[in-house]
Amino acid sequence: MWEKLTSIFQASGNAEAAGAPDETALRVATAALLVHASLIDGDEDAKEAERLFALVKNRFELSDEQTADLIARGRTHDAGAVDLYSYTRVLTEHLDPQGRSDIVEMLWEIVLSDEVIDDYEAHLVWRVAELLRISTRERVVLRKRVAARLGLED
Numbered sequence: 001m002w003e004k005l006t007s008i009f010q011a012s013g014n015a016e017a018a019g020a021p022d023e024t025a026l027r028v029a030t031a032a033l034l035v036h037a038s039l040i041d042g043d044e045d046a047k048e049a050e051r052l053f054a055l056v057k058n059r060f061e062l063s064d065e066q067t068a069d070l071i072a073r074g075r076t077h078d079a080g081a082v083d084l085y086s087y088t089r090v091l092t093e094h095l096d097p098q099g100r101s102d103i104v105e106m107l108w109e110i111v112l113s114d115e116v117i118d119d120y121e122a123h124l125v126w127r128v129a130e131l132l133r134i135s136t137r138e139r140v141v142l143r144k145r146v147a148a149r150l151g152l153e154d
Contacts, residue, residue: 031074
């Protein structure tokens with residue numbers, strides 16, 4: 001998915017002039033949403049932090065140092081954000097439906113990593129899914145998929 005986006009941007013000649021964000025903007029938007037999900041319940045849970053690191057590292061094929069840097073940037077952006085729209089707008093405009101669905105699935109991975117779905121976490125995933133134009137049905141299917149993968153009863 002990310003490779004496809006990069007090739008599209010490169011093919012356009014000048015991605016910035018075309019109004020397309022660079023890959024860094026997409027990565028930071030993703031990291032900020034995942035950081036937000038890991039912190040929204042007010043508890044910096046070790047399982048959520050580990051899952052966050054693994055998701056970011058694997059999703060973007062980064063080294064440990066690059067992953068830590070991207071998560072730090074995500075934290076900085078999240079701390080200064082007033083809403084979710086600035087991130088979801090970037091993702092909605094530049095990811096296909098599967099890419100947006102992947103974002104919601106990663107959010108569920110963070111939320112379910114501590115085996116507890118807090119009301120704030122559930123609301124966050126719902127709101128982000130709505131902003132990313134992911135249907136209620138698909139959001140529930142994604143939650144069940146992640147729960148099954150983590151060996152949790154639904």
